[in-house]
Amino acid sequence: MKIFxxxxxxxxxxxxxxxxxxxxxxxxxxPNGDAKLLGYSMxxxxxxxxxxxxIRDHEGVLDSIQTAIEKVDPAIREVSIxxxxxxxxxxILQVKIPKKKENLRESIMVEAEQKLPMGTEGLTIDYDIIxxxxxxxxxxxxxxxxxxxxxxxxxxxxxxxxxxxxxVDVDYISLYNVLKQNIDIETDDPQVIINIGHSxxxxxxxxxxVYQGVRDISSGTLDIWRSLQNRFRITPEDIHKLMTGASQWxxxxxxxxGLFAATDELKMGLDMAFSYFENLSKGQSIxxxxxxxxxxxxxxxxxxxxxxxxxxxxxxxxxxxLVYEPSLFxxxxxxxxxxxxxxxxxxxxxxx
Numbered sequence: 299m300k301i302f303x304x305x306x307x308x309x310x311x312x313x314x315x316x317x318x319x320x321x322x323x324x325x326x327x328x329p330n331g332d333a334k335l336l337g338y339s340m341x342x343x344x345x346x347x348x349x350x351x352x353i354r355d356h357e358g359v360l361d362s363i364q365t366a367i368e369k370v371d372p373a374i375r376e377v378s379i380x381x382x383x384x385x386x387x388x389x390i391l392q393v394k395i396p397k398k399k400e401n402l403r404e405s406i407m408v409e410a411e412q413k414l415p416m417g418t419e420g421l422t423i424d425y426d427i428i429x430x431x432x433x434x435x436x437x438x439x440x441x442x443x444x445x446x447x448x449x450x451x452x453x454x455x456x457x458x459x460x461x462x463x464x465x466v467d468v469d470y471i472s473l474y475n476v477l478k479q480n481i482d483i484e485t486d487d488p489q490v491i492i493n494i495g496h497s498x499x500x501x502x503x504x505x506x507x508v509y510q511g512v513r514d515i516s517s518g519t520l521d522i523w524r525s526l527q528n529r530f531r532i533t534p535e536d537i538h539k540l541m542t543g544a545s546q547w548x549x550x551x552x553x554x555x556g557l558f559a560a561t562d563e564l565k566m567g568l569d570m571a572f573s574y575f576e577n578l579s580k581g582q583s584i585x586x587x588x589x590x591x592x593x594x595x596x597x598x599x600x601x602x603x604x605x606x607x608x609x610x611x612x613x614x615x616x617x618x619x620l621v622y623e624p625s626l627f628x629x630x631x632x633x634x635x636x637x638x639x640x641x642x643x644x645x646x647x648x649x650x
Contacts, residue, residue: 309336310464312472312645313367313377315359315452317348318496318520318592320366323642324374328621333479333647335622337370338639342542350497350516351383353451360459367461376462378645382469382500385448387421388512389413391439395430402437410441422446426471428508440509442468465648469493470502470512472644476616477588479647483507487585488575491614492568492603493640494593496520499564503575503584511578515567519593525560526553543595554598561599565606572607587611594637616643 307327314321320343324336343362347355367374391409396402406425411418421443428438449466456463473491483489486506493500499515519541527537530552539545547553572584587609589600594613604611617636620643627635 307376310646310649311367311370311374311377312642312647313363313379313456314639314642314645315348315363315379316343316496316641317351317498317518319343319638320359320362321639321642322366322370322374323639323646324370325620325643325646327649332619332621335617335620335626337626338635338642339366339369340635340638341366341369351381351385352448353455356455356458360455363456363461364459375460376464377456378465378467378648379452379456379463380467380469380472380641380645381444381449381452382514383498384514384516385445386468387414387443388468388470389441390428390509390511391425391441393437393439395435395437406439406441410443413441414443418443420446422449440471465645467645467648469500469641471509472641472648473500473502473590473614474504474509475644475647476590476640477502477504477614479643480614480616480618481588485585488579488582489586489588490572490575490584491588491590494518494564494589494591494599496592499567499591499593501568501571503578505579505582511575513571513574515564515571517564517567519596521563522557522560522593522596522599525563526556529556529559547597550597554602557596557598558602561602561606565603568603568607584609588614590614590616590637590640592638595634613637614640616640 309326312323320341322339326334326336328334341362344355344358347358353359393405393409396405410423423443425439425441428440430437453463473493477491488505491502495518497518497520499518501513503510523537523541576583589611594600600611615636616639617632
C-alpha cells in the first residue's frame with residue numbers, strides 16, 4: 299500500500315487512531331476551494347488498547363472506531379489514516395531527477411538504503427516531492443519508511459470493520475497540511491508545530507515556509523497527568539475525570555504550580571529536539587511555536603511551554619478556516635475541541 303495516497307472526491311474522511319481516543323472528521327470540498335466541516339466525533343478507546351502506537355486490543359479499538367464513525371455518518375466506508383511513532387521513519391532527501399521520471403523511485407530507494415540503519419527489508423517506503431530545483435535536475439523529497447507489519451496491523455483492523463483505506467499518511471505531514479490551510483506563514487525563519495498527544499508529542503519543523511524535518515518525543519499528556527496524580531495523591535478515577543474534563547481543579551493556582559513541574563520531562567524532550575534541528579539548520583533557532591493536540595486543552599499548559607522555552611506561541615486551530623454550520627457545536631464552542639482534531643483534519647484536507 300502506498301503511504302502518500304491521494305483522492306479527488308468531493309467528500310473525504312480523516313480517521314485519527316490515537317492512544318487515548320479515536321477522532322473522525324468528514325469534510326466536503328467546495329467548488330470555490332473552501333472545505334466544509336460536515337461532521338466530527340471523538341471516542342475514547344479502552345485503556346492500554348494502543349501502547350506506543352502498537353494495537354494491543356484489536357476488538358476494543360475497532361469498536362471505538364465504529365462508534366466514532368457511525369456518530370458522524372453510518373454510511374462512511376472510505377477513510378484516510380495516519381501513522382507515527384518509533385516504527386515510522388522520515389527523512390528529507392536531495393536526489394537527482396533521472397531523465398525518465400518513472401525511475402525516480404529507484405533513485406530514492408538507493409538513498410533510503412544508505413539513510414536507514416536497518417536497511418530497507420521489511421519496510422514499506424514511499425516519498426513525496428517537496429520542491430524541484432528551477433532547472434529541474436534535482437528534487438527535495440520527504441521519504442517515509444514504515445515497518446510493513448506495523449502498517450499491516452492498521453490495514454487489517456480497518457478491513458475487519460468493513461472500511462476501505464483510501465490513503466495512509468503520517469502525522470507530521472497531516473499537521474503541515476493544517477498549518478498551510480489555516481495560517482499564512484510570513485517568515486522564512488524556522489518554526490515548529492508541536493502536537494501534544496496522549497503518549498507522544500510530534501514535532502514538525504518548518505523553514506523557508508516548507509516542511510523541513512520531524513521528531514517524536516516519548517512524552518505527552520499521560521505523563522503530565524501521572525505527575526500531577528503522584529504530586530497531589532489523586533485517585534486514578536479522579537485523575538481520569540480531570541483528563542476528560544468531567545471535573546475541574548478546585549485551586550487553579552495550585553494546579554498551575556504543579557503543572558509547571560509536571561512539564562519538566564516534556565521540556566527536556568523539546569530541548570533535545572530543538573538542538574537536533576539547530577544542528578540540521580546550521581545554528582538557526584526556532585522563532586515560533588504552533589501548539590496543537592489534546593494537550594492544548596489542559597489549562598495553562600501552552601503558556602507554560604512557551605515560557606519555559608522562551609519562544610512565542612499560538613494555538614494551531616484546524617477549524618479556523620473551515621466552513622461549518624453553527625448547529626454542529628450545540629454543547630461546546632469549536633475552539634474547545636478543535637485542537638484535538640488537527641491530524642484528522644489534515645488527513646481529510648489532503649488532495650494534491
